Amino acid sequence: MHPMVSNKVSSKESEETGAKARPAAKPRGRPRSFDRETALEKAILAFWEHGYEATSVSDLTRVMDIGAPSLYSAFGDKQSLFEEVVREYGVRYGSFADRALAEESTACAAVARMLREAAAEYTDPAHPYGCLVVHAATNCSTPEVEQSLRGRRNASIAAIRSRIEADIATGALPPDIDAAALARHAGAMIQGMSQQARDGASREELEALAEIAMANWPRT
Amino acid sequence: MHPMVSNKVSSKESEETGAKARPAAKPRGRPRSFDRETALEKAILAFWEHGYEATSVSDLTRVMDIGAPSLYSAFGDKQSLFEEVVREYGVRYGSFADRALAEESTACAAVARMLREAAAEYTDPAHPYGCLVVHAATNCSTPEVEQSLRGRRNASIAAIRSRIEADIATGALPPDIDAAALARHAGAMIQGMSQQARDGASREELEALAEIAMANWPRT
DNA sequence: ACATTTCTCTAGCGGTCGCTACAAAAATGA
DNA sequence: TCATTTTTGTAGCGACCGCTAGAGAAATGT
Numbered sequence: 001m002h003p004m005v006s007n008k009v010s011s012k013e014s015e016e017t018g019a020k021a022r023p024a025a026k027p028r029g030r031p032r033s034f035d036r037e038t039a040l041e042k043a044i045l046a047f048w049e050h051g052y053e054a055t056s057v058s059d060l061t062r063v064m065d066i067g068a069p070s071l072y073s074a075f076g077d078k079q080s081l082f083e084e085v086v087r088e089y090g091v092r093y094g095s096f097a098d099r100a101l102a103e104e105s106t107a108c109a110a111v112a113r114m115l116r117e118a119a120a121e122y123t124d125p126a127h128p129y130g131c132l133v134v135h136a137a138t139n140c141s142t143p144e145v146e147q148s149l150r151g152r153r154n155a156s157i158a159a160i161r162s163r164i165e166a167d168i169a170t171g172a173l174p175p176d177i178d179a180a181a182l183a184r185h186a187g188a189m190i191q192g193m194s195q196q197a198r199d200g201a202s203r204e205e206l207e208a209l210a211e212i213a214m215a216n217w218p219r220t
Numbered sequence: 221m222h223p224m225v226s227n228k229v230s231s232k233e234s235e236e237t238g239a240k241a242r243p244a245a246k247p248r249g250r251p252r253s254f255d256r257e258t259a260l261e262k263a264i265l266a267f268w269e270h271g272y273e274a275t276s277v278s279d280l281t282r283v284m285d286i287g288a289p290s291l292y293s294a295f296g297d298k299q300s301l302f303e304e305v306v307r308e309y310g311v312r313y314g315s316f317a318d319r320a321l322a323e324e325s326t327a328c329a330a331v332a333r334m335l336r337e338a339a340a341e342y343t344d345p346a347h348p349y350g351c352l353v354v355h356a357a358t359n360c361s362t363p364e365v366e367q368s369l370r371g372r373r374n375a376s377i378a379a380i381r382s383r384i385e386a387d388i389a390t391g392a393l394p395p396d397i398d399a400a401a402l403a404r405h406a407g408a409m410i411q412g413m414s415q416q417a418r419d420g421a422s423r424e425e426l427e428a429l430a431e432i433a434m435a436n437w438p439r440t
Numbered sequence: 441a442c443a444t445t446t447c448t449c450t451a452g453c454g455g456t457c458g459c460t461a462c463a464a465a466a467a468t469g470a
Numbered sequence: 471t472c473a474t475t476t477t478t479g480t481a482g483c484g485a486c487c488g489c490t491a492g493a494g495a496a497a498t499g500t
Contacts, residue, residue: 029476030466051359053273057458067479068459074477078458134415138358139271150419181428184416188429191415192408195354199370201404208401209408216436249446250496277488287448288489294447298488 036074039064043075044085044092049128051136052082052145079145082136086149089132096121097190101159107167111160111186112214118190119206122197130194157187177218189213256294259284263295264305264312269348271356272302272365299365302356306369309352316341317410321379327387331380331406332434338410339426342417350414377407397438409433 042064046055057078061068075081096117104110122130133152140146161183167173193206201209262284266275277298281288295301316337324330342350353372360366381403387393413426421429 026468027476028468028474030468030478032477033466050361054359054361056456058456067477069461069480070478072459135358138355138418139274141270141274153415153419178428181425181432184421184425185429185432188412188416188433189408190412192410192412195373195411195415196404196408198358199373205401205404208398209405212401212405212436213408213433216432246498247446248444248498250448250498252447253496276486278486287450289450289491290448292489 032070032074034064034066034070039066039074040084040088041092043081044089044132045127047082047085047136048089048132051138052140052142053137079142082145083148086132086136086152090152093121093127094131094133097156098159101163106172107160107164108173108214108217110163111217112210114160114186115189115193115210115213116207118193119203119210122194123201123203123206130198131190134191134194135198153187153191156190157183160186173218182218185213252290252294254284254286254290259286259294260304260308261312263301264309264352265347267302267305267356268309268352271358272360272362299362302365303368306353306356306372310372313341313347314351314353317376318379321383326392327380327384328393328434328437330383331437332430334380334406335409335413335430335433336427338413339423339430342414343421343423343426350418351410354411354414355418373407373411376410377403380406393438402438405433 043060046060046063049055050059057068057071060078060081061071064071066074071081075084097114100110100113100117101107104113118131133149133156137146137149161179164173164177164179164182168175168177168179189210193201193209196206196209263280266280266283269275270279277288277291280298280301281291284291286294291301295304317334320330320333320337321327324333338351353369353376357366357369381399384393384397384399384402388395388397388399409430413421413429416426416429
């Protein structure tokens with residue numbers, strides 16, 4: 001329950017009649033002195049590197065370069081900021097998995113591409129190593145936060161499983177394979193690779209690891 | 221630097237001349253009112269479940285059922301207690317990996333056994349799920365603690381690698397395989413399985429996952 | 441008996457946590 | 471100009487953090 005997190009367009013405006021795509025109809029009071037998007041990106045990087053608990057609000061205000069009241073007014077409390085961070089992280093950095101599943105013609109190719117792209121993403125020096133969803137809320141004393149990321153991890157595995165089952169349905173994979181176990185194996189690989197990246201493994205090392213993992217994927 | 225952590229036998233006694241294995245020569249002052257070993261076990265379980273940061277000293281004094289001064293007198297500060305917890309965890313719960321590497325006749329059999337036993341251990345309802353070394357110090361604001369567990373994880377992978385290289389040396393494995401990548405793959409599997417266990421996977425699910433991982437291990 | 445040693449209990453230290461009240465500042469509408 | 475609305479900076483709230491001083495309790499040595 002918080003004062004209200006202001007967004008670009010109030011819900012009332014979007015219901016108005018002839019408002020032909022007015023992007024920002026000049027809000028009344030003092031304008032915000034920072035860019036919400038770039039501040040959010042700084043928050044993403046901070047939570048990504050240090051996790052939910054270990055990133056204090058004063059850490060956030062420092063890296064986002066805004067005062068605490070501005071943070072609370074723009075993003076709500078720490079937990080709702082983190083939820084928005086996780087959502088936006090998925091869009092900006094975590095979409096490669098869904099894209100691989102959607103664009104590749106077989107589950108095998110999709111998982112192979114996922115692992116390959118994970119190797120690159122998790123070791124990209126442009127941002128913290130590994131996956132935020134895997135590491136940012138382990139050992140979290142706020143159970144909802146921990147559970148939220150857990151749900152995302154399990155949803156990713158479920159998505160892989162669905163893709164495998166689709167291949168079984170079309171005959172691209174034999175009907176006797178264990179789709180759930182195969183999906184879990186892929187999920188464990190990705191999570192293990194994320195941990196390895198945090199522990200110092202290079203992109204090449206992760207790629208070699210992924211190749212081993214894909215070597216015995218069921219053939220058609 | 222702390223007041224000094226009292227152990228069973230003072231270092232001076234062990235240097236004495238004719239002291240023929242005197243186990244506990246009746247210490248001078250008021251005796252301790254709790255059993256150090258069982259208190260340590262409680263601390264292991266607490267850190268295992270919640271991690272280093274999320275387990276507060278007052279959490280510890282509650283589950284160990286001792287006062288704060290007793291804790292500090294018996295174990296030093298929070299960080300040195302955690303170090304002892306990690307050491308003892310390795311002895312009581314993490315020794316299956318070293319045993320598999322030492323007792324099995326091939327690296328392949330050793331890793332297969334490691335994964336099989338990890339599936340059982342990580343889902344044992346008698347204690348928290350997953351591996352303390354993997355999860356208890358992620359996103360830790362005390363860098364030495366995080367680095368300490370990172371070192372243990374990488375040491376485990378190095379041990380697997382050595383075992384693989386030994387098999388290559390004896391001809392049990394072909395000389396052209398990438399021992400480092402194969403070891404990293406095994407390490408990632410174990411870490412991924414630990415994460416899966418935390419996320420609710422059952423022993424059977426982890427075993428199925430491990431079987432997939434071992435299916436394409438290099439043959440002789 | 442009594443001094444000595446060691447542990448336990450109560451109480452609380454300084455510091456940081458997430459969060460917010462309040463007033464000054466900067467925009468708009470009249 | 472001036473009332474209204476919203477954001478900003480300061481300053482600090484109560485709660486918890488890791489940790490410890492100090493006094494009393496329970497053992498041993500003489």
